Amino acid sequence: MRLLDWRVVGQLFLKASSLQRKRATLTVAAIAWGTVAIIMLLSFGEGLKIQLMKGRRGMGENIAVWWPDETSKVWQGLPEGRPIRPRMDDIEYLRGRMTAASGVIGEMTSWSSSMTYGQTTITGRVTGANWEYGEIRHHFPQAGGRFINANDERDKRRVIFLGDALAEDIFGEVKPVGKTMFVDRVPYLVVGVMQHKMQMGTYKGPDENGAIIPITTFSAQFGQQRLTNIVFKARTAEDMPLARQQFNESLAAKYRFDPTDEQVTGLWDTVEGAKVMGNIMIGLQGFLGIIGALTLFIGGIGVANIMYAVVKEKTREIGVQMALGARRGWVTGPFVLQGLSYTLVGGVLGLVIAMILIILLGLMPVEGNQALEFLGKPTLSWQIAVATAGILGGIGILAGYFPARRAATVDPAETLRYE
Amino acid sequence: MNWPMKKKNGTAESNGHIIDMRAITKVYDTGKIQVEALRGIDIKVKKGEFVAIVGPSGSGKSTLLNLLGCLDTPTDGEYRLSGETVAGLDRDHLADIRNRRVGFVFQNFNLLPQLSALENVEMPMLFGGVGRKERKRRAHERLESVGLADRVEHKPTELSGGQMQRVAIARALAMEPDIVLADEPTGNLDTGSGTDVMGALQELWHGGSTLVVVTHDKALAQRANRVIEIRDGKVVQDTTNSEIEN
Numbered sequence: 020m021r022l023l024d025w026r027v028v029g030q031l032f033l034k035a036s037s038l039q040r041k042r043a044t045l046t047v048a049a050i051a052w053g054t055v056a057i058i059m060l061l062s063f064g065e066g067l068k069i070q071l072m073k074g075r076r077g078m079g080e081n082i083a084v085w086w087p088d089e090t091s092k093v094w095q096g097l098p099e100g101r102p103i104r105p106r107m108d109d110i111e112y113l114r115g116r117m118t119a120a121s122g123v124i125g126e127m128t129s130w131s132s133s134m135t136y137g138q139t140t141i142t143g144r145v146t147g148a149n150w151e152y153g154e155i156r157h158h159f160p161q162a163g164g165r166f167i168n169a170n171d172e173r174d175k176r177r178v179i180f181l182g183d184a185l186a187e188d189i190f191g192e193v194k195p196v197g198k199t200m201f202v203d204r205v206p207y208l209v210v211g212v213m214q215h216k217m218q219m220g221t222y223k224g225p226d227e228n229g230a231i232i233p234i235t236t237f238s239a240q241f242g243q244q245r246l247t248n249i250v251f252k253a254r255t256a257e258d259m260p261l262a263r264q265q266f267n268e269s270l271a272a273k274y275r276f277d278p279t280d281e282q283v284t285g286l287w288d289t290v291e292g293a294k295v296m297g298n299i300m301i302g303l304q305g306f307l308g309i310i311g312a313l314t315l316f317i318g319g320i321g322v323a324n325i326m327y328a329v330v331k332e333k334t335r336e337i338g339v340q341m342a343l344g345a346r347r348g349w350v351t352g353p354f355v356l357q358g359l360s361y362t363l364v365g366g367v368l369g370l371v372i373a374m375i376l377i378i379l380l381g382l383m384p385v386e387g388n389q390a391l392e393f394l395g396k397p398t399l400s401w402q403i404a405v406a407t408a409g410i411l412g413g414i415g416i417l418a419g420y421f422p423a424r425r426a427a428t429v430d431p432a433e434t435l436r437y438e
Numbered sequence: 439m440n441w442p443m444k445k446k447n448g449t450a451e452s453n454g455h456i457i458d459m460r461a462i463t464k465v466y467d468t469g470k471i472q473v474e475a476l477r478g479i480d481i482k483v484k485k486g487e488f489v490a491i492v493g494p495s496g497s498g499k500s501t502l503l504n505l506l507g508c509l510d511t512p513t514d515g516e517y518r519l520s521g522e523t524v525a526g527l528d529r530d531h532l533a534d535i536r537n538r539r540v541g542f543v544f545q546n547f548n549l550l551p552q553l554s555a556l557e558n559v560e561m562p563m564l565f566g567g568v569g570r571k572e573r574k575r576r577a578h579e580r581l582e583s584v585g586l587a588d589r590v591e592h593k594p595t596e597l598s599g600g601q602m603q604r605v606a607i608a609r610a611l612a613m614e615p616d617i618v619l620a621d622e623p624t625g626n627l628d629t630g631s632g633t634d635v636m637g638a639l640q641e642l643w644h645g646g647s648t649l650v651v652v653t654h655d656k657a658l659a660q661r662a663n664r665v666i667e668i669r670d671g672k673v674v675q676d677t678t679n680s681e682i683e684n
Binding site: 340 | 504529530533534536538542548565566609613
């Protein structure tokens with residue numbers, strides 16, 4: 020189109036009267052409603068995604084968890100069905116060989132130890148772990164406390180770190196840090212309580228319900244050498260396959276089993292789980308987006324409807340303009356602009372309403388509300404804004420285009436012939 | 439009234455004829471039946487003529503006017519407007535020809551209701567790419583020449599029938615067309631306003647414009663210098679009224 024064409028279309032658009040004020044208002048409201056629906060749905064999906072990611076990270080990032088098991092393949096003359104049970108000192112061995120891992124830790128777990136403070140005794144889970152566990156498994160201490168450290172592990176100190184829910188069960192209103200409590204009648208000094216965290220994955224129960232003591236202390240008290248779990252953290256998500264391979268090969272070499280024996284090497288790879296979760300979230304957001312787009316589409320049909328009515332009403336005017344020398348594009352352009360402007364006004368209105376709703380929802384207290392804690396809060400992102408604007412624009416153009424196409428078919432001779 | 443009719447560049451009139459129609463036919467195909475509205479029309483109109491086309495209802499007058507004004511294209515035959523062959527042009531090209539070469543005056547005025555008299559007169563110039571200042575100046579000039587200098591800002595609904603038709607005449611002249619086509623210009627007017635508009639058209643002719651008017655109005659036909667009578671899609675009579683010709 021030439022500059023002149025745009026100028027003519029613009030002038031005609033400005034001169035066009037909007038006689039259908041009531042209908043235009045309703046149509047704009049429909050578009051606004053559709054916009055609110057699509058933004059709220061997508062923002063809800065975004066909030067859920069953020070919450071799920073946060074929950075997934077609750078257990079730690081780029082980690083894998085391994086359980087001891089029996090072999091299922093014959094290997095170098097050894098039969099199948101042999102249990103593979105690594106020991107505490109295998110952790111150092113694995114650390115030396117797994118270059119793709121930034122950390123390897125061992126765990127030993129007692130599932131029903133009695134934990135006592137004052138008159139309160141709770142039976143629960145106590146885990147002995149290497150001191151790096153705090154960072155790798157995201158056990159961050161509340162202010163005033165700490166996680167177990169390297170000296171605790173070296174000196175087999177009787178120190179204990181409590182999950183926040185467990186701490187409340189045992190200590191109630193009392194501040195636990197610095198207090199002495201008993202684990203199976205052996206005294207321990209409480210050094211820290213875990214910060215509350217979202218945790219969606221677990222392999223032995225929520226971290227908030229367990230206690231952690233140095234692995235060396237655990238071994239001494241319970242007389243155990245065999246590990247209950249091995250956890251390792253890949254340097255990056257991309258390093259995970261290599262880390263797993265190094266883990267399998269190192270362990271297989273030491274305990275003499277087939278490194279491809281999946282019954283032994285099978286583990287929980289959270290990187291893979293994250294990929295699946297990511298795909299599910301993309302699917303969910305796409306689904307929510309389609310529902311929103313359909314709602315918006317109905318608003319678009321409203322715009323198209325009103326534009327058809329305007330074209331019908333203005334058939335004679337269109338005929339006159341054509342008789343006076345207006346090209347088809349000049350006559351149809353204003354209708355497209357009008358359809359777009361209705362959509363634009365409705366879209367901006369809807370965006371403002373949606374933003375207010377999102378802000379109001381953000382003010383609602385989440386703490387203690389389990390449903391909200393899981394669902395998260397609707398979150399507006401620029402991707403959502405761009406997607407919504409794109410869908411709105413497309414619908415606006417279509418809603419103006421089809422009626423405009425009808426306007427273009429007006430035959431001036433036909434319209435001017437009759438009264 | 440004084441009409442400044444400038445000679446346009448690039449207007450190659452065929453043998454001095456603004457309109458040159460040869461063996462024009464127009465058939466309306468309604469699916470089941472075909473209606474022959476025009477069956478071989480030959481009309482030539484010279485510059486400066488005032489032609490009245492008369493005939494009974496259904497004789498094909500309006501069809502002929504639509505073809506003359508490039509609102510429609512003939513089924514067969516050759517039509518040259520100011521030397522330019524009209525057949526086979528696309529719709530946008532026809533729109534350009536209507537804009538530059540033809541001025542329309544309709545029975546029911548066909549002014550755009552939401553625009554003022556001035557903006558209505560500006561409309562063809564907007565399509566013709568005339569700059570804003572020049573548009574305003576010319577529109578004022580045209581309205582002044584039809585005696586509506588004090589009505590420029592009025593909307594059509596605020597004008598009488600005669601005034602509306604004079605706005606329409608001013609609009610028809612906005613682009614200084616080669617020919618002004620009028621379809622029953624007095625058909626919707628009372629006798630007084632009708633005479634008023636007839637006078638305006640006649641003065642237009644005296645100013646040098648070429649006019650073709652379709653009319654039932656005998657008084658208007660008598661003011662023309664040439665009367666073409668159409669019956670059943672054919673020209674049955676073509677008389678030049680020498681007494682009126684000056």
